[in-house]
Amino acid sequence: MIRSLLMGLVAGQRGMTPLAAVAAAARRGNLPPGAPLERLISHPAIAGGTVALAAAEMAGDKMKSAPDRIEPLGLVARALTSAYAGAALAPGGERTAGAILGVAVALGASYVGWRLRCAAMERYGQTATGAVEDAVVLGSGLSIALAPR
Template sequence: MLRSLLIGLVAGQRGLTPLAAIAIATQRREVRPELPLQKLLLNPVIAEGAIALAGAEMAGDKMKSAPDRIRPLGLIVRSITSAYAGAALAPRNERTAAAAIAVGAALLSSYVGWRLRVAAMQRYGQTATGLIEDAIVGAAGLAIANPKLVAGKRTRRR
């Protein structure tokens, strides 16, 4: 369940990144498409749409009008995507607990990440801190959901 906890930490910073990471992992067959609606992620258009949404969230984060991640809607999105990704990364008999762990991690890290980002923005600005956060969060999400990709191993296509 470590991967579920870690993907929850990712969700706390960027709500749609876990869904994009699971879409990539599902496409690569690193995660089996067993959850409700997950087989949709086998469709390249749907998977690329999830990735595009995560990218749009990252781009929007740099705007002055971007809402704080700790707003209710942001926390709801993070809860949903972290639960789904956490469950997808867990063995079948541990999915409920993994989803709960991922949600807890997402909510906690939303507040911690927000505080850290606010402090960093005072010194380095919104765009610079956001780009660094995007790089860390994007790479982490990809690595957590797709360990073979990071290790340079090929996955078997079916």
């Protein structure tokens, strides 16, 4: 369940990264047996689409017009992706709990991450703070999803 919790932290910062990380784990056969939608998310076209979504979100985050991560639509996206990632990374009998844990952590982390980013942007600007955040989120997401089970 630790992977579900940690992926919730990732989803709180970037909503699409958990999908790309789970797709990478699925393609490498690194999800728990019977993970939901494993065959679908490991398909090359779907996995590539998740990477494109994550990259588009990261690029869009640097734009002045980017909405805050705590806007309702952003929170819904984070809830959905963290629920799926939490379930996919949890052991077989704990998938529902993994989904719930992922959502709860993602929503809480969204607010904490938003406040921290706002404070950092005042000093370092939107692009620099976003690039650092992207590197941390992407590295963390892949490390969590690809960690040995």
